[in-house]
Amino acid sequence: MRKGDRQVIINSQKVTITERDEAQGLIAQRDFGGTKKWRTCYVSDGTGHAMLYTASDRAIAEGIDVHERKEAISLIHDGHRCYGAVVRDLITGELSVYLAKATALATGGAGKVYRVTTNAIICEGIGHALALETGVACLGNMEAVQFHPTGIVPLGILVTEGCRGDGGLLRDVDGHRFMPDYEPEKKELASRDVVSRRMEEHIRKGKGVKSRFGEHLWLDITLLGRHHIEHNLREVKEICESFMGIDPAEKWIPVRPAHHYTMGGVRTNHTGESQQLKGLFAAGEAACWDMHGFNRLGGNSVAETVVAGMIVGEFISDFCDKKENDIDIPMSLAQQFYDSEKAKLGSLLNSAGKENAFKLNTEMQEIMTSSVGIFRNGDALAEGVKHLQDLLKRSRNIGLTSKVPGVNPELVMAYRVQKMLKVALAIAYGAQNRTESRGAHFREDYPHRNDQEWLKRTLAFWRDGADLPELQYETLDVMKMELPPGWRGYGAKDYIDHPDTAKRQAEIDEIRKQMEGSDRFAVQDKIMPFRDKLPASLRGRNERLDEPLNG
Amino acid sequence: MSETQKTAAPGGQTRHRMLTFHILRYNPQDPDSKPHMQSYQLEEAEGMTLFLALSEIREHQDPTLQYDFVCRAGICGSCSMLINGRPGLACRTLTKDLGTEITLAPLPVFELIGDLSVNTGKWMRGMSERLETWVHTKEQELNLDKAEERMDPDLAESIYELDRCVECGSCVAACGTAQMRNDFVGAVGMNKVARFKLDPRDTRTDDDFYELVGDDSGVFGCMSLLGCHDVCPKELPLQTQIAFLRRKMISVGLK
Ligand SMILES: Cc1cc2nc3c(=O)[nH]c(=O)nc-3n(C[C@H](O)[C@H](O)[C@H](O)COP(=O)(O)OP(=O)(O)OC[C@H]3O[C@@H](n4cnc5c(N)ncnc54)[C@H](O)[C@@H]3O)c2cc1C
Numbered sequence: 001m002r003k004g005d006r007q008v009i010i011n012s013q014k015v016t017i018t019e020r021d022e023a024q025g026l027i028a029q030r031d032f033g034g035t036k037k038w039r040t041c042y043v044s045d046g047t048g049h050a051m052l053y054t055a056s057d058r059a060i061a062e063g064i065d066v067h068e069r070k071e072a073i074s075l076i077h078d079g080h081r082c083y084g085a086v087v088r089d090l091i092t093g094e095l096s097v098y099l100a101k102a103t104a105l106a107t108g109g110a111g112k113v114y115r116v117t118t119n120a121i122i123c124e125g126i127g128h129a130l131a132l133e134t135g136v137a138c139l140g141n142m143e144a145v146q147f148h149p150t151g152i153v154p155l156g157i158l159v160t161e162g163c164r165g166d167g168g169l170l171r172d173v174d175g176h177r178f179m180p181d182y183e184p185e186k187k188e189l190a191s192r193d194v195v196s197r198r199m200e201e202h203i204r205k206g207k208g209v210k211s212r213f214g215e216h217l218w219l220d221i222t223l224l225g226r227h228h229i230e231h232n233l234r235e236v237k238e239i240c241e242s243f244m245g246i247d248p249a250e251k252w253i254p255v256r257p258a259h260h261y262t263m264g265g266v267r268t269n270h271t272g273e274s275q276q277l278k279g280l281f282a283a284g285e286a287a288c289w290d291m292h293g294f295n296r297l298g299g300n301s302v303a304e305t306v307v308a309g310m311i312v313g314e315f316i317s318d319f320c321d322k323k324e325n326d327i328d329i330p331m332s333l334a335q336q337f338y339d340s341e342k343a344k345l346g347s348l349l350n351s352a353g354k355e356n357a358f359k360l361n362t363e364m365q366e367i368m369t370s371s372v373g374i375f376r377n378g379d380a381l382a383e384g385v386k387h388l389q390d391l392l393k394r395s396r397n398i399g400l401t402s403k404v405p406g407v408n409p410e411l412v413m414a415y416r417v418q419k420m421l422k423v424a425l426a427i428a429y430g431a432q433n434r435t436e437s438r439g440a441h442f443r444e445d446y447p448h449r450n451d452q453e454w455l456k457r458t459l460a461f462w463r464d465g466a467d468l469p470e471l472q473y474e475t476l477d478v479m480k481m482e483l484p485p486g487w488r489g490y491g492a493k494d495y496i497d498h499p500d501t502a503k504r505q506a507e508i509d510e511i512r513k514q515m516e517g518s519d520r521f522a523v524q525d526k527i528m529p530f531r532d533k534l535p536a537s538l539r540g541r542n543e544r545l546d547e548p549l550n551g
Numbered sequence: 552m553s554e555t556q557k558t559a560a561p562g563g564q565t566r567h568r569m570l571t572f573h574i575l576r577y578n579p580q581d582p583d584s585k586p587h588m589q590s591y592q593l594e595e596a597e598g599m600t601l602f603l604a605l606s607e608i609r610e611h612q613d614p615t616l617q618y619d620f621v622c623r624a625g626i627c628g629s630c631s632m633l634i635n636g637r638p639g640l641a642c643r644t645l646t647k648d649l650g651t652e653i654t655l656a657p658l659p660v661f662e663l664i665g666d667l668s669v670n671t672g673k674w675m676r677g678m679s680e681r682l683e684t685w686v687h688t689k690e691q692e693l694n695l696d697k698a699e700e701r702m703d704p705d706l707a708e709s710i711y712e713l714d715r716c717v718e719c720g721s722c723v724a725a726c727g728t729a730q731m732r733n734d735f736v737g738a739v740g741m742n743k744v745a746r747f748k749l750d751p752r753d754t755r756t757d758d759d760f761y762e763l764v765g766d767d768s769g770v771f772g773c774m775s776l777l778g779c780h781d782v783c784p785k786e787l788p789l790q791t792q793i794a795f796l797r798r799k800m801i802s803v804g805l806k
Contacts, residue, residue, distance in 0.1 A: 025701030044711050049626065053714065060676065061685040068672045069664075091664050092580055120622045154603065157624045212596045213603075242625060244598035245645045254598075310695075358610040402615045406580030406665055410614035540696035549697060 022545055040299035048302050055309075073415065075103065075130050075280065076337045082280035083327065083334065085130070086341045093406050095342055097334045101327055102316045104272070104281040105131060106309075109262035113424040114373075115214060115365035116156050117259035118148060127286040129419035131266040132426065132462040132469070137277040139460045140267035140288030140474075142423070143430035146296055146440045147374045149196040151258025154213030155243055158260075159236045159253065164188040166232065168221040170199065171252065172207040175218075193442060196257035196374045203256070211254065214366075218252035225249070257374055261285070261301065263292045263440070264427070267459055270533045271319075272312030279325070281316055283308035288457070294439025314535035348414050353399035357414040360395050364388065364417065364424055372428045377444040381432035388428055389467055392421045426460040426469045433471055434458060449495035451485050478504050482528035567595040568651055572608065574616070575656040578665045588654075589613075601641035601655075602630065605667075617666035625784070628717030631658055631724070632667045638721035640784045641667075658724040660733075671720040678736050682763050684743045686753045702751065713746040713792065715785050722789060725778035734768040738779035738789045741770060745792040748799075761803040770797040 023029075027041045043050040059066060069090040076083045076097070084099040107127025111119025131137040150159050164170075169177050170188055182198045183190045190198070199217055202208070208215030221229060221236070226249040229237055233248075240246040240253055266282035267275060268289050274280040283289070284305045289312075291304045319325055371384030395418045400410050436450035437443050455476050460469040478484050478500035485501060487493050508527055515523050521541070524530075531539045543549045570593050577586040591608050602623045609616045621629040623642045630641040633656040635649065646653070661669035678684075722738035723729045729737050744764050747753045764770050773793055780790040 025703060027699055028704075044708070046626075046711070046715060049717075050711065050714060057679070057685040060679045061683070066676070069670075091670070120624075120627070122621050154598070155600070155623060242643050243600060243645075245647050246598065358614070362610075400614075404578060404581055404615045406578050407617065408615065409609060409617060413614075538695065542696055543698040545698075 041303075042299075051302060051306060055306075071126070072098075072105075072107075072130060073126075074337055074341050075134050075277075076334055077134050077136065077277055077280070078330070078333055079136055081278045081327070082134075082274075083330065086337050088341075088345075090407050090412075093408060093411075095338060095345075097338050099329050099334060100279075101320045101325055102279050102281060104283060104312070104316060105266055105286050106282070106284045106305075107286045109285040110420075110423050110427075111259050111262065113364060113368050113420050113427065114259035115362075115369040116151055116153065116256050118151055118156050118158050119259065123262075123285075124416055124420055125262070125423040126416060126419055127282070128262075128265060128423045128426075131274070131277075131280065131282070132422050132460070133419070134277055134280075135462060135464045137274040137280055138267050138472075139423075139426050139469075140264055140457050141294065141430070142262075142264035142426040142460055143428075143434055143441050143458060144263035144292075144294040144439060145259060145372075145427060146261035146263065147193070147196050147257050148260040149192055149199060149257050150219055150255045151260075152239065152244060153211065153216040153254040153256050156258045157239055157243055158258070159219065159239055159255065160233070161192070162233060163219055163221050163236055164195075166221070166228065167224055168219055169223070170195075170255075171218040171220050172202055173209045174207070176207075178202050178207065193374065193440065197442065199257055200373055200375045208256075209254065214256075214369075216254040216256040219255045220252045221248050222250060222252065259369075259373075261296050263294060263296055264288050264430075264458075267457070271315035272308065273315070273319070279319070279327075281312055283312040294441055296440075311535060311538060314537060318535060345411065345415065348398060348411060349400060349403050351397070351399050353397035355394045355398045357395075357398050357400075357410060357417050360391055360398070361413060361417045361420070364391055364421055367391075368424055368428070372424075372431055374442065375444060376431050376442060378432065378435075381428060385425065385428045385432055385468075388421060388425050392418075392425065392467060395421055422462055422469070426462075429469055430458045430460060430471065451498035451501065452496045455485065455498050479507075480528065482508070482524075484508075567597075569593075570595050570604070570646060571652050572604065573652065573654045574666065576616075576666050577663065578615075578617070579663060580665065595646050599646045601634065601644045601646065604646055605641065617664065617668045619668045626717065628671075628719030628784075631671070631719040631721045631784075632656065633658060633724070638724040638782045640719060640721075643784065658720050660723050660726075660729050661720055669720070671718065674720070674723070675718045675739070678740045679743070682736060682740050682744055684740075684747065686747065686750055687755050688752055689754055700752065706749065706751070710746060710749050713742055713749070713787065716742055716787055717785060719784060721782045721784060722779035725782045727774050727776050727778065728772045732768060732772060735772050736764065736769055738783075738787075738793060740764070741773075741793050741796055742787055742789060744769075745796055748796075757799060757803045761800055764796065765800045765804055770800050773797070 029039060029041050071088045071090055072085040073088050074086040076085060082103045084097065084103055087096050087098050089096065105127040109119055109123045110125025110128055111117035111123040112121060113125055128139055132139055148158055150163065151157065152159060168188065170179050172178050179187045179198060183194065188195065203215050203217065208217060221233065229249045237248055240248045246253060262285055265286045265288040268282050268287055269275055272281045272283050272287065272289060285301060287308065289308060292300060367384050367387050371380040398414045400414060402408065402410055431441060434441060434454060435443065435446045436454040437447050438449050438454065455478065456473040459472045459474055461472065462469050478498050481504060484504040485498065511526050512523065515526060572591045572593065573588050574591065575586065576589045578584040591612055593604055593607060602620050605616065605618050619629045620642060621627045625640055625643040631638055632641050634641065634644055635654050638658060655667060657663055657667050657669045661671050661674050664670055716739060718739060726737055728735045741764060744760055748760060770793065777790050783789055
């Protein structure tokens with residue numbers, strides 16, 4: 001081994017990485033899909049786990065109370081200011097009120113509105129729904145949803161792209177290898193979104209394999225041989241064994257593209273605060289903080305959670321320190337929200353309705369997967385939106401078969417599906433109205449990115465009593481961008497430019513030319529200053545190996 | 552062999568077994584509820600895990616059934632339960648590895664929430680507070696602008712090896728001492744102490760650690776039955792860690 005070489009395990013695979021001598025002992029970094037530099041910090045095969053436990057240990061060290069098994073079911077607000085939440089105890093079923101100067105939603109993604117998702121089963125988008133249901137705060141870019149081609153069926157756990165990279169094949173119900181029919185050149189090795197789309201297209205043609213858990217296709221790696229699988233695709237073998245009881249050297253793996261990441265979320269400004277509802281903040285996957293656009297790079301999400309935790313956390317604490325943000329707690333308002341939630345749960349429990357909450361949930365998931373998936377078009381989206389609206393109506397007529405005291409899982413499903421349907425509608429309706437393709441949002445009927453008309457964020461509001469979200473659009477200013485939207489560096493140049501793009505690019509090129517030789521901070525300040533947007537305590541320069549801090 | 556023939560294997564129209572689940576039911580929130588076994592029948596499916604089986608039972612047969620799943624992928628540790636008497640992660644258990652009669656019960660030791668759901672979180676928080684499971688540093692203020700402190704990569708790997716614990720509670724449920732002493736910190740606690748002892752950033756001395764685990768609620772309470780080691784779903788080296796800590800603590804105690 002060369003000096004600086006290190007054997008590490010990444011996703012259960014042994015990899016040798018070479019670190020520069022001077023980087024030895026710092027947090028390890030590597031490259032990740034779509035990036036040119038080593039910029040993704042990692043901890044063996046458990047980066048998220050290591051971060052989560054460190055944060056949790058710190059919270060315990062600081063004596064911070066964590067109220068586990070409590071679910072926010074409604075935000076308390078007066079149309080201008082958020083005052084906290086009504087919370088349900090998931091052990092006793094009791095309701096209580098949390099009053100606060102600042103309320104933060106860090107409730108994660110909304111994967112469970114889809115039938116097949118890599119997400120945990122708690123990623124139900126309830127936080128998104130809470131913001132939406134205020135009727136005041138809004139969600140941004142909800143139609144931006146990322147998919148991954150090979151989730152195992154039915155669990156949705158990911159198997160690596162390495163399977164196809166190494167020569168694995170995709171087959172249909174007849175055992176036929178279908179990818180060459182669609183992509184004669186690249187076959188299984190076409191890009192992630194293309195493969196996902198072709199798989200869905202093939203299933204739509206009736207070529208999927210039916211199973212009790214829905215339709216799927218086969219990933220065949222048997223032809224790679226046992227030796228290769230056991231040495232180079234160990235993680236895949238383990239997943240197949242532990243979660244399907246399949247030996248992938250002998251049998252084909254049932255796969256289907258799976259929902260993976262929710263780019264959209266509660267629309268905030270740079271401090272993490274809602275632009276409409278003062279005192280309501282959002283961070284992490286639940287937020288639309290502009291960390292991601294219509295796609296997301298690997299590694300950026302767990303990075304967002306800690307960076308937003310630091311920045312938004314600091315802003316929240318500043319917010320609470322300011323005298324002008326003091327509140328007189330409006331007890332009558334809190335009581336009103338509490339009573340209203342209590343009444344809603346009561347009427348669900350006592351309803352003579354005939355609708356089954358679990359069934360509605362399954363139907364919603366099926367529609368989202370089939371009509372608002374990877375592969376979208378106007379007709380299917382219109383159909384999907386109508387169907388979801390119908391489900392929303394039916395969800396007001398849910399009846400429960402049991403009234404057991406305590407958490408009551410059926411009651412939980414009932415009030416959650418009512419909320420999830422609104423989130424699903426925000427996604428579907430946003431997708432229906434965005435008549436272009438951008439990032440993970442692909443429209444068969446509008447296959448090109450259209451910066452001229454669509455360089456804007458979708459904002460979805462849910463007004464009181466409405467049965468569809470209200471969409472507004474927030475235009476982006478190309479003249480303020482550091483990187484005006486251009487060619488991605490690969491693929492066809494088949495997008496429609498924004499009229500300002502060329503002008504802005506020329507401006508930036510000119511600045512760079514004029515400032516050649518200046519330090520990069522000066523150039524950054526000239527092109528796009530950002531330090532003033534950070535909390536004061538975080539404005540310092542970060543030390544880098546080649547830029548040591550003095551003193 | 553033709554390609555079509557091979558597909559007959561997974562997902563094919565083979566006849567499936569009928570499974571019977573015997574589940575220990577009890578809802579402490581319901582004054583009328585008494586602990587009892589309830590049975591459910593379910594047709595097995597290809598690749599059925601206990602997560603899938605329990606979800607089907609709740610959706611189609613009994614919406615009152617309580618259990619905890621979060622990641623359903625073996626990484627969060629929420630779903631440990633007694634499966635035919637042995638603690639294990641339900642999401643990572645395939646029905647095909649079990650007989651047709653399957654008995655499920657909640658983990659002992661932990662506070663029961665209802666049916667198969669127990670409050671491991673509360674127990675773990677108590678353990679963490681008692682053992683102060685965080686890095687104790689001298690400096691109070693961290694300079695965020697500066698690069699992180701360096702750590703020997705091999706040492707970082709050994710710390711990570713112990714850091715993989717998901718606090719599922721299986722080791723505690725399998726522990727003879729934990730069932731008898733409610734202040735016992737369990738293998739999970741001792742593994743944590745071993746982890747922070749390795750960490751060069753933690754300024755605590757062996758004497759400090761002795762204060763934490765040098766008695767019967769810690770290393771000297773362990774009866775070396777090592778149920779913990781056998782059931783750990785992450786295959787943590789618990790046996791080695793407990794033995795190592797105990798030797799270390801004996802030498803501190805004899806000082
Ligand atoms: C299989 C998989 C692999 C991934 N791999 C990577 C990767 O390699 N790199 C990367 O950067 N990202 C990855 N991601 C994405 C990343 O893990 C997530 O985006 C990130 O964990 C989200 O963190 P969060 O804190 O915003 O939300 P979460 O971690 O989802 O936490 C949200 C919390 O809020 C709670 N909650 C929800 N609703 C309520 C409510 N109403 N009341 C109270 N509490 C509530 C939930 O129970 C949960 O505890 C991956 C995701 C998946 C599913």
